[in-house]
Amino acid sequence: MKILVCISKAPDTTSRIAFTEGDTQFDSNGVQFIVNPYDEWYALVRALELKEAQGGSVTTITVGEADCDPVIRKALAIGADDAVRIDANPTDALQVASLIASHASEGRYDLVLCGKETIDHNGSVVGGMLAELMNASFVSLATSLEVEGGVVKATREAAGGLESVEASLPAVVSAAKGMAEQRIPNMRGIMAARTKPLNVVPAGDALQAASVAKFELPPAKGDCKMISADQPEELVRLLREEAKVL
Amino acid sequence: MKCLAYLPTHDGQATKAGLEAVSYAKKCGADVVALAIGALNADGGVGSAGASKVLHVAQDLQDEAQIARAVSEAARAEGASLVVAPHNHVGRAVAPRVAVRLGAGMVPGVTGLLEGSTVKRNVFSGKAMAHVSVDSEVKVITTTPNAFGVEGGGAEAAVESFAPEVGEASLKVTGFKASSSDGSVPLPEAVRVVSAGRGLKGPEHWGIVEELATTLEATTACSRPVSDMGWRPHHEHVGQTGITIRPDLYIAAGISGAIQHLAGVNQSKVIVAINTDPEAPFFKAADYGIVGDAFEVLPKLTEAIKNLS
Numbered sequence: 001m002k003i004l005v006c007i008s009k010a011p012d013t014t015s016r017i018a019f020t021e022g023d024t025q026f027d028s029n030g031v032q033f034i035v036n037p038y039d040e041w042y043a044l045v046r047a048l049e050l051k052e053a054q055g056g057s058v059t060t061i062t063v064g065e066a067d068c069d070p071v072i073r074k075a076l077a078i079g080a081d082d083a084v085r086i087d088a089n090p091t092d093a094l095q096v097a098s099l100i101a102s103h104a105s106e107g108r109y110d111l112v113l114c115g116k117e118t119i120d121h122n123g124s125v126v127g128g129m130l131a132e133l134m135n136a137s138f139v140s141l142a143t144s145l146e147v148e149g150g151v152v153k154a155t156r157e158a159a160g161g162l163e164s165v166e167a168s169l170p171a172v173v174s175a176a177k178g179m180a181e182q183r184i185p186n187m188r189g190i191m192a193a194r195t196k197p198l199n200v201v202p203a204g205d206a207l208q209a210a211s212v213a214k215f216e217l218p219p220a221k222g223d224c225k226m227i228s229a230d231q232p233e234e235l236v237r238l239l240r241e242e243a244k245v246l
Numbered sequence: 247m248k249c250l251a252y253l254p255t256h257d258g259q260a261t262k263a264g265l266e267a268v269s270y271a272k273k274c275g276a277d278v279v280a281l282a283i284g285a286l287n288a289d290g291g292v293g294s295a296g297a298s299k300v301l302h303v304a305q306d307l308q309d310e311a312q313i314a315r316a317v318s319e320a321a322r323a324e325g326a327s328l329v330v331a332p333h334n335h336v337g338r339a340v341a342p343r344v345a346v347r348l349g350a351g352m353v354p355g356v357t358g359l360l361e362g363s364t365v366k367r368n369v370f371s372g373k374a375m376a377h378v379s380v381d382s383e384v385k386v387i388t389t390t391p392n393a394f395g396v397e398g399g400g401a402e403a404a405v406e407s408f409a410p411e412v413g414e415a416s417l418k419v420t421g422f423k424a425s426s427s428d429g430s431v432p433l434p435e436a437v438r439v440v441s442a443g444r445g446l447k448g449p450e451h452w453g454i455v456e457e458l459a460t461t462l463e464a465t466t467a468c469s470r471p472v473s474d475m476g477w478r479p480h481h482e483h484v485g486q487t488g489i490t491i492r493p494d495l496y497i498a499a500g501i502s503g504a505i506q507h508l509a510g511v512n513q514s515k516v517i518v519a520i521n522t523d524p525e526a527p528f529f530k531a532a533d534y535g536i537v538g539d540a541f542e543v544l545p546k547l548t549e550a551i552k553n554l555s
């Protein structure tokens with residue numbers, strides 16, 4: 001089975017969030033970038049497990065500029081066979097999806113995995129768009145994934161529980177927590193990653209329809225009102241009369 | 247402006263998330279037509295929230311690819327320039343497909359009204375907001391659950407049957423396992439949440455958390471290590487790598503308030519932190535704080551709330 005895993009870079013979860021150029025750009029000064037956790041911990045690791053069990057290959061794909069290469073190497077160190085980077089600086093999920101689709105269409109892959117969302121844009125959009133563009137089935141927010149006899153068998157988050165679904169290949173699956181366990185790359189993986197192919201391809205025409213006009217930081221939080229541990233009634237009174245949430 | 251709202255239903259009634267999407271479009275000034283699929287009682291309650299008409303597809307569709315075809319066809323037939331759906335499990339699967347079919351720009355999980363061609367949403371897991379501008383004539387928007395509320399008081403909507411060309415299904419649902427037997431509201435939509443962390447010291451101590459939650463009609467949540475250690479199920483894990491929530495009231499007991507945890511909960515309207523450590527970072531993000539032992543404070547708080555009524 002040929003598997004494609006979408007890998008995105010995201011600022012480390014402890015990064016200070018700030019903006020530059022009139023609040024139009026993320027300030028990456030001093031920011032450490034990581035592989036987006038959903039892509040790494042769940043999508044990539046499950047793809048590797050499927051390959052280990054059934055054979056085939058795992059390729060990663062990233063839409064981004066050369067500053068993505070370190071996180072792509074990390075994905076290769078964890079175990080992907082090769083990587084594709086489409087050289088573009090995308091502003092919108094439709095653009096990302098259409099560039100990936102231009103590479104993934106024509107039956108090149110049986111299965112495409114992506115994380116359920118990135119921790120910077122939190123869109124949860126690329127997978128669904130990709131499925132539509134590739135005319136593939138789509139399992140969103142999957143918490144487990146098997147492929148048996150050409151059929152995807154997965155569980156996914158649904159209203160108030162988990163749903164079991166079956167879908168035909170080719171399929172796009174977005175990975176949520178539960179699908180796999182994080183793998184830490186070992187020294188051999190890190191060494192091997194240096195020489196694995198990372199193919200940079202120019203971006204062709206892409207759809208594009210949205211962009212961020214301006215970022216904004218949330219207003220500073222007011223002081224925390226402290227209540228004595230022996231006076232829970234006082235907290236209840238404040239929640240009811242002051243905060244009006246009871 | 248005409249809007250087509252995709253309305254997920256449950257037992258023939260619109261879900262709260264669906265009604266929020268309809269109310270959202272109404273507040274944006276749109277004339278709203280809702281699309282409902284499968285069983286529907288009268289107008290499903292959507293007229294009251296502001297829809298003027300319901301297009302009803304009698305066939306029950308499970309594959310979001312088919313639902314997306316129905317939504318897209320309805321949007322074209324109605325000449326809608328806005329398509330809305332809730333940003334929940336169904337909306338996340340349907341809306342991106344619709345955006346592609348309609349050649350529309352999509353803005354997921356919005357928290358502000360559409361003003362001209364710009365709309366606000368949270369980014370960096372709630373640590374910042376972005377004003378996204380959409381160039382396309384048709385726009386697809388999904389609404390963050392519990393961000394807008396449900397309008398009421400509208401007249402019953404006319405129901406028209408609608409038979410779109412939906413093609414073959416590529417996905418079928420084969421089973422369902424409920425995550426909570428108590429019938430509490432799913433976390434992303436919950437209005438009140440009681441959450442606990444490693445400070446509770448073990449899964450056997452969750453009774454006091456559940457009791458407070460039951461008393462408040464709240465949903466339970468937890469920090470990441472708690473779900474990683476299997477003390478609580480994964481679907482309760484909130485934070486940057488779990489579920490993002492924005493309830494009216496978030497009570498956190500025995501959670502330190504790490505930045506990754508706060509990212510998923512800091513949009514809550516009111517935050518209460520209970521922690522033995524007066525230096526716990528959570529107190530910097532909370533509105534109300536109690537320095538104390540959760541094992542003593544939680545039962546007392548439950549008692550105090552019971553005494554209210």
Ligand SMILES: Cc1cc2nc3c(=O)[nH]c(=O)nc-3n(C[C@H](O)[C@H](O)[C@H](O)COP(=O)(O)OP(=O)(O)OC[C@H]3O[C@@H](n4cnc5c(N)ncnc54)[C@H](O)[C@@H]3O)c2cc1C
Nearest residue numbers: 443444445469470485486487500501502504506507522540
């Ligand atoms: C990439 C990445 C992503 C992450 N994503 C998330 C995420 O999505 N969500 C998340 O929650 N975490 C996340 N984390 C983990 C996060 O950094 C913290 O480690 C975690 O939130 C700590 O959980 P905790 O507060 O339950 O435990 P601890 O940090 O161990 O805190 C326990 C707290 O309980 C208090 N306490 C102890 N006993 C009592 C008592 N009897 N009564 C009251 N209080 C008591 C202590 O003072 C302490 O503040 C992530 C980390 C990384 C690196």
